[in-house]
Structure formats: C-alpha cells, structure tokens
Amino acid sequence: MTYHHTPTTRAVLDSLVPVICPPEAVPYRDAIVADMALQFEVVPPIVQRALGLGFVTYDLGALPRYFKRARALQGDQAEAYFHSWEEGFTPLHVQFARVINQLMSLSCYEQPAMMERVGYRPAAWIEKVTKKRLTVFADDVRKQDAQILAPDPLRPAMKKEVA
C-alpha cells in the first residue's frame, strides 16, 4: 500500500522543518517531508495510525495557547510549542516529539546537499572500493565464489535414501 501524508500531517511536518532541521536544510523542506512519507509507509499500520493521531493532536493542541493551529506557528512560537512537547505533558507527548525529531533528522541528512555539506560521499567511495576489490583481489574473490558451489557434503555418501 502506498502511504500518503494526510493534509494535517503534511502541514504539521512542513511547519516543523525549521524547528527540527538546521537552517541550511530549510530549502529542502519538500524533499524532507516526502522522504518521511517513504519512512511512514513501512512502519506497522498501528504505528501509522498512532502517528496520524499524534499529528492531529499536535496541530490542535496549539489552539488554547496560541489561538491558532500548530501548522500556522512560526519562529519562536513554533519552537516553544515543540519544546513544550519535548518536555512533555505526558510520556506520550515526549515520545511523539522524540520520534518526529528522529525521523525528520534522518530525512534531513538523507538529502544529497546535506550529505555533501558534512562531507559524507558514500556513493563515490563505494564505487572506488568495489573496483579495487574486483581488480586487486580478483583471484581470491573467484576462489571464494568457487568454494561456495563446490561439492562438500556434510555427511559422506548420505544421498537421499528414504523413500
């Protein structure tokens, strides 16, 4: 099943990008939120539902204090509201804030520009060392491949005898 953010989830996540991600990641807001959808797609359905409920609660929970939904909060207000969840009215608030922080941070540093910024370039490195393995160690690699398929019965001459 393909997962899509609900409008509420999407709006709340959009509003949280400047709160959770570093300022230099904010231009990648759409890509970060889209990457999170891919993460949500593979979590168990019960967790998906819990997250959905969490976003609605988070969104509406800002009303009594700010007279607007969380999705509309900006700057210091957005920061203070998220912080109030981190500190938590209940353990569930704390857990929700922690999970969203974790998942958004993950998606943030999955963005190529953010990886480049911190000097993490795994694709080029993988290409380089793979080439090295298949050239410098070609003979040993072939030997291991052959060993994997070579006959070597666990028990001598115990070919299937049972009818």
Place this chain on the structure above:
Amino acid sequence: MATAALHEGGSRPSNVFTRHDLKGDTVLDCDVVIVGSGAGGAPVAAELAEAGYDVIVLEEGSYYQTRDFTANTSQMVRQLYRDGGASIAIGNPPIMFQEGRAVGGSTVINGGMSWRTPENILARWRDEAGLDDLTAHSLEPYFERVEKRIHVAPMDHDAIGRDNWLLKKGADAKGWETLGNLRNQAHCVGSNRCAFGCPTGAKQSALVSYIPRALHFGARVYADVSVQRITMHGKRATGVIGSVRTDDGAKHEIVVRAKLVVSSCGAIQTPALLARSGLTSRSGMLGQNLSLHPNVKVVALFDEDVSGWQGAHQAFQVREFADEGLGCFAAVNLPASIVAMSVPHRGKQLGQFMDQYNQMVVAGLLCEDTTTGHVKVINGRPQAFYNLAEHDAHNIQRGLVLLAELLFAAGAKRLLLPFHHAQELTSADEAHRVLSAPIPTKGWEVVTVHMMGTAKMGSDRTTAVTDGYGFMHDVDRLLISDASVFPSPCRVNPMETIMALATRSAGHIIDNARRYLG
C-alpha cells in the same frame, strides 16, 4: 556461475521465485520447508539440499542482489529491515531493535562479526539446560565448516578506517585487550555499509554464500511470502500456509506440504509463528526468556579528520571486560543520517553538531543481559516486552565510563552520551563525575540487534521448548533453527553460533533421515 550473478548483478537464478512469479494460489510439495533464509535457515537449506533432499525456503522479505545495495541509506532501511527498522520492545526504556527482512535475513544487515560461542557460555548451557553434548570439541567441526563457507577471516590491514585505529589507540593506552575482529568477509574493502546490504559483495552473508549454495544443489527460494501458520496432523507438523501480495494488491495463498518443517524466523517471529499455529510448550517458556544484548552508543569528537565511513565496520573489539558482562567495545561508524537521528539535538544545534561528522568516532558497547523479557502475539503480530534490569543499567553506566576513558585516551575532545538531557563531556574525569550519579533508566537510548532465547533448548521438556538439536518437544518434525533456541545470551555476536547449531541440526537430520524425512 551463480555467485558471480549474485555479486555482480546477473539475472535472478531460475529457482528463486518472487511476488512477480506467483499469479495465483499455489500448492507446493517438498521434503523440507524452511521459513526464513537467514543465519538459521540458509545453512540447513544448503546442507539438506546437498544431501539430496528437496528443500523449499520461504522468505517474507524480497530478493535483492548485491547490485541493489546502494548508498541510499533510508531506501536500504525500508527495503531490508522489518518495519523500516522501527521495531520496539516495549518497556523501561523502550528498546529499538532491528530484524533483517530480505533473502539472507539479518545476515544481510549485520556487521558480519563471526565468533564461536565462548566455552564458558557452552558450559552454562550444559549446566543449566542439560545440553551435555554442546562442548567446544563437539562443535569444532561445525564451526570449522561454517567458517569455511562464509569465509571468516581477520580484516585486511588497509581496509581498517581511522575510527577503528583511534579505538585501538585508546585501548592500547589503557592497556586493555583488543582483538582484531573476525568477520565473514572475503577482502572487505571498507565500504562501511554492512548494515545496509554490502554493496561490494565482500561480506559473505547468507545471500551470497549459503543461499547460492542451496540453489546450486536444487533448493527453491520463494521470496515475498509471509507465512501465517504451520499445518499439523495430530502432533506432526506437515507444512505451512502463507501468502504473497502482488504489486497490484492481490493476495494469493501458498500452501507448502513437507515432511519436515523448519522455523528460522528469529527470536521475535518464531514464537509468534508457533503461537499463530496453536502450538504451545508444556514448559511455558515459548516466547519467554527473551534476551537482547542491550547496547548503547556514544559519539566522540576529535580535532583530526576521522572520516570513519571510509573503512571497515568494527575492525577491532575491546574485550577487556567481557567477563564482567560488558561483551565488547567497538567503533561502529554510522551514515550521517543515522547519526543525526541518534542524537537529541535539533535545529541550529543539530547543524553545528553534524558539521563535525567527519571528526566523529561512534563507539558502542554491548552488555550481556541478566534479565529476560518476552514476546506476546497481539492480532497475529509479535510484540516484544523487555525492561532493562537495574544491574544491567548499572553495568552499562560503568561501561560508558570505561568507554569514555578509552576515547579520551585516544584524543577525543568531547563526548556525547546516549541519554536525553545528557551534557557533553570534555574529559574522563568529567565522565566519572557525571556517570557516578544514578541515571533514570527511562532516559536511556538503548538499541539491539541480538534477540535470543524465546524457544530455548534443553533436555528437560518441562523447562525447555526444544531438545538439544532444536526440535520442538512434544511436536513431531518441527525444527527451530535460529537464536530462539539459545538458553541464555551468548555474549558474542550470535551469527556463527546460530549457523553452527543449524549445521549440527542438519547433520542430525541426515543421520536420522528415516525418523525426520521418511
């Protein structure tokens, strides 16, 4: 040749079937059906296929080849990990655990550490579970065979990254015992992507070792198949019923009829499969006795360039305190995105912290736990429950002090601890001071990849779920071959123990073919 195809990306072997091949309900017959294709299932499949038996392996995850393993971390996690890596054992603290879900099982996503079961653990299993046959001597031929098959070897010197050398430098400065790690690798070149599918083909996971061997000797592998239950005739297991969901959303049933059923789904899924099948153990221990090897990580910041992602994963293990319940310390470089999600920072602070990514050493410690949790089945799905014992929390806290000493001795300037609201440390003295105070367990960030013990072996059917070979007491022709059968935590990385026990079980089946396959 099949392995070349697996390594370099040829076509899918003809006896690997996926959701794309299964167009309707299917009934299959075979001698042995194995549920799970990882460290427990794949060796049994290869040994029995080579002995001439008709073997079918069912795997819930998909079939990938080495060429499919890329630098896209979150995509790899989604493809290769159950629940996207977000499985959680409920308790104090909640413990995140990871299970592989792909052909090759967790061997596709593990670090490849390959250690024999320590003799004192085997002694404990003999004493406490009556497993008198489990000695280092009796297991020697099985360990040897496994080590040959998956190419267990020390690391090539030039594949070891700076983070690991710094760990060793710190241990040497402290005078602590450090071992060069043994891993199932054939010329690992240090891509440091073990946990996301080895993209170079160097790690000899079941995907590129036992599974190709099983296929070569005629086994069939069905990927994307979720097994609901084991079928029974009286007390005898007769096969399994599962299903496959195709890309268009259609669900087809797969029935496999077999003379012998093997459950190799791991310590979380195996008890769930048995429970869904209505099987119980008179010992009352099915799903109980869950141990986890809780582990925690710290991030140390150095002034120098480390770039730990350019070098092998866990090239060394510090074993100085293994006899005190602290299994090992190791450098465990993580991709930038995983580091970012592992720290409590956010916003500008996260950015400033992550800008130092290439100066980081991520180091972890593994604790041999003294308590147990359990697995319950809720709506057909397993849920793990586990509370970290006070004693183990205390031991981890002590381990963190020692790890901090090591890292500062190696030249670390700052250290981030694995719990919320923890201050950054700037010296070993500060680590002693901060970590001498009790830290509430609920604040700990604990993870694990070693789940064990939920269908434990033992000679006494009133206290154990399976016999000394992993056959379930009170059920005929049902073998459990995974870490479920461990009577207690094995102290070291469990893969080689699982594989050796699986090989031993396969030999027992061949030796007693009339009993199990007649």
